[in-house]
Amino acid sequence: MNPRAIQQAIVRMMIDPAFVAAVHGRRPVPGLAEDERALLRAVDRRAFTTDRFRRARAVQALVEEYPVSAAAIGLTAVDSFLSAPEFAACITGRGSMALAFGTWLKDQASGIGVIEAAMARLRRSPIPEASPGALICGPRFAPLIVPDGTLAWYEATRAWLGDHALQRIAEDGQRPGLPRRGLTRRQGEEFILLEARADGGMDLGTASEALVRLLRFAAQPRSRRALEAEAVTRGAEPHEAAEVLDDLLAGGLLLAI
Amino acid sequence: MPATRGIGYPWRVPDFCARRELLPVLGLGVSTEYGASLAAGALDPAALRRARPDFGGFLEVGVEIAKGLDAPATAWASAGWPTTYHFLDINLDEPEDLEREWLAGVRACIATLKPAWLCGDAGLWHFGGRDRGQMLLLPPVLIAESVAPMAEGIRALREATGLEVLPENPPGSAFVGDLHLLEFFARVAEAADTGLLLDCAHLAMYQRLQGHAPLDGLDDFPWDRVIELHVAGGRERSDGGFHWIEDEHGVELLPDTWAIARLALQRASQLRAVVVECERNPLPAVLPLFERVAAALPARLRPVPGDSQPGGAQA
Numbered sequence: 001m002n003p004r005a006i007q008q009a010i011v012r013m014m015i016d017p018a019f020v021a022a023v024h025g026r027r028p029v030p031g032l033a034e035d036e037r038a039l040l041r042a043v044d045r046r047a048f049t050t051d052r053f054r055r056a057r058a059v060q061a062l063v064e065e066y067p068v069s070a071a072a073i074g075l076t077a078v079d080s081f082l083s084a085p086e087f088a089a090c091i092t093g094r095g096s097m098a099l100a101f102g103t104w105l106k107d108q109a110s111g112i113g114v115i116e117a118a119m120a121r122l123r124r125s126p127i128p129e130a131s132p133g134a135l136i137c138g139p140r141f142a143p144l145i146v147p148d149g150t151l152a153w154y155e156a157t158r159a160w161l162g163d164h165a166l167q168r169i170a171e172d173g174q175r176p177g178l179p180r181r182g183l184t185r186r187q188g189e190e191f192i193l194l195e196a197r198a199d200g201g202m203d204l205g206t207a208s209e210a211l212v213r214l215l216r217f218a219a220q221p222r223s224r225r226a227l228e229a230e231a232v233t234r235g236a237e238p239h240e241a242a243e244v245l246d247d248l249l250a251g252g253l254l255l256a257i
Numbered sequence: 258m259p260a261t262r263g264i265g266y267p268w269r270v271p272d273f274c275a276r277r278e279l280l281p282v283l284g285l286g287v288s289t290e291y292g293a294s295l296a297a298g299a300l301d302p303a304a305l306r307r308a309r310p311d312f313g314g315f316l317e318v319g320v321e322i323a324k325g326l327d328a329p330a331t332a333w334a335s336a337g338w339p340t341t342y343h344f345l346d347i348n349l350d351e352p353e354d355l356e357r358e359w360l361a362g363v364r365a366c367i368a369t370l371k372p373a374w375l376c377g378d379a380g381l382w383h384f385g386g387r388d389r390g391q392m393l394l395l396p397p398v399l400i401a402e403s404v405a406p407m408a409e410g411i412r413a414l415r416e417a418t419g420l421e422v423l424p425e426n427p428p429g430s431a432f433v434g435d436l437h438l439l440e441f442f443a444r445v446a447e448a449a450d451t452g453l454l455l456d457c458a459h460l461a462m463y464q465r466l467q468g469h470a471p472l473d474g475l476d477d478f479p480w481d482r483v484i485e486l487h488v489a490g491g492r493e494r495s496d497g498g499f500h501w502i503e504d505e506h507g508v509e510l511l512p513d514t515w516a517i518a519r520l521a522l523q524r525a526s527q528l529r530a531v532v533v534e535c536e537r538n539p540l541p542a543v544l545p546l547f548e549r550v551a552a553a554l555p556a557r558l559r560p561v562p563g564d565s566q567p568g569g570a571q572a
Contacts, residue, residue: 003350003403010395010433011384039400039433046499047431047466054393061390094353096388124388 006036008091013040013048015055016083020045031092058082058097060166065098065123066116067165068157069109074174075166077108096124110180111146112154115194115204118142122196131257134221135245138252140196143207143215148188149179151206210234211253218254227254273450273482280421280452280484281373283315283339283530284558285551288487290319290345293536294329300536300543303333308540311559312547315339317532318370321346321392322362326369340370341485341530342420344377346387349410349424350403359387360417367418373530375414376454376485379407379424379445396427396463399434399441408448415451423484425454428462428504438463439474446482453479455521456487458534461513462502471513472520483525488518488550489534506534508546522553531558 009032012019022029023040032040059079063070070078081087081104090100102117109116125139137143157175161168182188193207193215210231217230228241236244248254287302294301306313318330318340326334334340344363348354367375381395397403407424415422426442434441438460446453455478464471490507491514493500502511510518522528533550535543551559 001400001402003398003400003406006398006400006433007381007395008384010398010431011381011393014393014395014431039398039435043431043433044499046497047501050430050494050496050499050501052496058390065389090385094351094386096386097390098388100385 001033001036001039005031005033005092006039009036009040010048011091012088013045014051015058016087017049018083019088020048055079055082061097062101063166063169065120066101066105066109066113067161067169068154069105069113069116070165071157071161071169071175072109072112072178073105075169096120099124107181110178111144111150111190112157112178114144114146115150115154115192118144118194119196119202122194122202123200125196129257131221133223134257135218135224135227135249135254136221136257137215137218138255141215141253142194143212144192144194145212145216146190146192147179147181148190150190151192151204153177153179154204210236214248215253221257273452276421277452277482277484277527280529281339282558283341283373285312285531285533285547285554286315286317286339286341287313287536288317288319288343288532288534289330289536290343291321291324291327291330293319295327296537298537298539300538300540301329302536303329303336304540305543305547306338309544309547311551312533312544315341315373315530317341317343317376317530318366318372319343319345320363320366322359322366323387323389325362326366331369334370340372341532342367342370342372342375344375344382346382346392347377347410347414348381348383349379349414350397350406352406352410352413354387354410355413355417356387363418367420372420374421374423374452374484375418376423377425378427378456378459379411379442380427380429394427394429396429396432396438397434397441399432399436399438401436401444403434404441404444404448407445408451411445411449411451415449421452421484422449423452423454424449425456425485425487426459426463428456428459430462430466430501432463432466437467437469437474439478443477443479446479451482452484452527453482454485454487455483455525456489457517457521458487458489458491458502458504458511458514460517461511462491462504464517465500465502465513471516475517475520475524478524480521480524481527483521483528485530485532486518486521486525486528487532487534488514488546490514490546506537508535508538508542510546510549518550519553522555528555528558 086100086104098120105113191209191212195203231241383391411422490509491502492505
């Protein structure tokens with residue numbers, strides 16, 4: 001028997017009543033051998049749900065990280081993530097619930113989800129692996145492309161939520177009017193640069209399309225020559241490209257690794 | 258002297274029977290965790306020590322590295338008063354949990370606290386990775402296959418910190434597996450060659466849930482490995498016909514807990530420390546519980562604070 005698989009199943013049983021039903025159901029449960037499942041079934045199922053607020057606390061943790069996305073999609077949708085395969089994968093794969101939620105969101109919260117998922121990643125930004133001679137987008141920055149009007153909706157909704165986002169959404173429900181992408185790919189895009197401050201806060205503002213696309217190109221380690229070429233593609237004069245990169249390095253927007 | 262070769266050690270490591278002689282007697286102490294003593298109506302450990310040095314012999318500091326140490330814990334350590342380090346964030350049976358950054362944080366806290374040893378519930382402290390919203394505490398899966406990974410983790414943490422690591426039986430409302438909790442921890446202690454922390458209140462929860470009598474299984478427990486005891490009040494709960502005990506850390510001991518504690522105090526010949534867990538109660542409310550536990554302590558566990566000596570010798 002695999003104790004870790006059993007332990008992970010216990011966690012799911014404590015959070016997801018549907019999974020409890022699956023363990024006690026007739027069909028096989030993926031990831032659980034029958035003898036492992038038998039151990040779980042030997043325990044009174046009520047023993048797994050003595051903490052009635054465990055699932056609610058998980059929702060609260062998600063709303064704390066994704067308040068505006070939660071306002072966009074509503075608490076029922078946030079709650080449903082805890083029964084989704086992405087959440088199960090987070091448990092079995094030593095994942096981050098907040099990052100898994102960002103993956104699960106996909107386009108449900110449109111550009112708002114893009115912004116808050118990027119914030120979640122920046123809060124957990126790992127130190128980039130060394131790659132001699134390469135440059136990469138600074139780990140405190142996230143260049144984003146979202147539908148036009150997203151930033152204004154984000155800021156207005158943050159103000160609407162106030163200091164008690166969960167309570168506000170619970171009382172008032174979803175906030176309508178979320179900007180969505182247009183019918184054509186380039187219709188009404190907004191270019192945003194997100195920066196994680198040293199104090200843990202986040203700065204969010206518009207940036208030039210050229211800068212955002214250059215930094216997105218640097219999401220993977222790139223040679224200086226490749227980045228200079230990309231800068232030229234994005235509108236820099238050839239003789240300016242080296243200076244542009246030097247400025248970005250000085251500002252931490254690019255990092256030599 | 259019996260000896261064994263530890264994981265990763267290039268030299269032979271004395272076995273626990275030899276190593277435990279170096280562990281100091283701390284006597285009766287109190288526990289805290291980040292921010293606990295700062296809450297309204299909570300116990301101030303330093304005030305307890307000033308009022309009753311025999312009750313505040315040491316401070317067991319619950320540490321979650323993401324939160325660090327609070328000011329009262331740091332002040333206690335700065336005064337040179339004894340401590341133990343109770344981890345709140347390590348899944349011992351997951352080798353991946355000994356992350357470099359986490360270990361650096363542990364070592365920094367050890368440098369501040371100078372604890373006599375590490376200890377903590379040997380269970381699941383977080384699901385997925387160690388991240389916000391993912392902290393919890395569940396007991397281990399009580400099957401034979403769980404023993405080796407847990408023991409490996411204890412050895413690895415001991416090696417990484419240079420301090421003894423005492424696994425504690427966790428609380429819970431759902432215990433899964435075919436081994437008795439006490440047999441499981443006896444096997445873990447043997448495999449990890451380590452001492453044990455027996456939480457009497459947690460054991461009472463387990464015994465009640467499983468339909469055992471409070472003292473079932475204690476005859477075969479390796480008492481010579483028990484270095485520390487926890488005693489705390491619990492609350493009987495019931496919901497939908499299901500009954501369990503909540504780990505309340507209150508000041509009213511359940512009779513089952515007290516029966517276990519009294520037996521443990523008699524049998525744990527190598528005991529060094531007893532913690533009364535009551536951190537969220539005011540000083541006047543906790544004194545009767547401390548008096549009750551203190552009266553049951555064996556004489557060798559009543560050191561003068563600051564005079565604790567290795568191996569149980571009293572100054």
